[in-house]
Amino acid sequence: MDVVALIGRILFVLLFLGSGFAHLAQTEAMAGYAASKGVPNARLATQLSGVLILVGGLMVLLGIWADLGALLLVLFLVPTALLMHAFWKETDPQARQLEMIQFQKDMALAGAALLVFALVVKLGDDLGLTITGPLFR
Template sequence: MEIIWLVGRILFSALFIMSGFGHFRNRKEMIQYAQMMKAPAPELFVPLTGIMIILGGLSVLFNFYLTVGAILLFLFLVPVAFIMHKFWGVQDPGLSANQMAHFFKNLSLAGASLILIYLDYISKQ
């Protein structure tokens, strides 16, 4: 079962680590997109959220301060779902479907983050 735990953590964390580095590699474009989506303070939050998801992803990957890392990911995922993926306000059906997929992906991953917090908690009982 340890291999399942390890592979699961690798697969889960890869998205966040890669995306986090993308926040810095594509900083200008991400800030422009955040501005277009009317996100608050994109110049501050794009790099800040990049740091959050890199640290959260690494925490999950290495099973180091897992609860803290999962909280960082949760605190990233829920606001981003509602701020950046407002599918209900998109007129184009294709773009709306794309935003809806991202919205529910974020909420699903937020749920998985809560499950990680729970598993970390019960493992210490």
């Protein structure tokens, strides 16, 4: 099961690693989109969120306080869903549907990250193939 857990962690964080890199490599474009959604200090927010999801994703991937890494991902996902994908504000039906899908994706990923958190805390060193055990006990 250790290998299955590692494969699951790899598959889970691929999205975050790619997105975090994009936040830092394409800051201007992403900050422009964030600003259009009303995010204050959009450039700084884009850079900080990129670092947040890169660090959180790497922590989960490598098993270095993976519980904390999972919480960092939740800290990114929930505000992102609420600020960037506020489908209830959209008047165009197609835009509303697209934003609802993105909102639901972010919330589902936040739920998965909370499950990762709970599993790491509960199983601790028994999860296997991690560098450290959980930070929270």
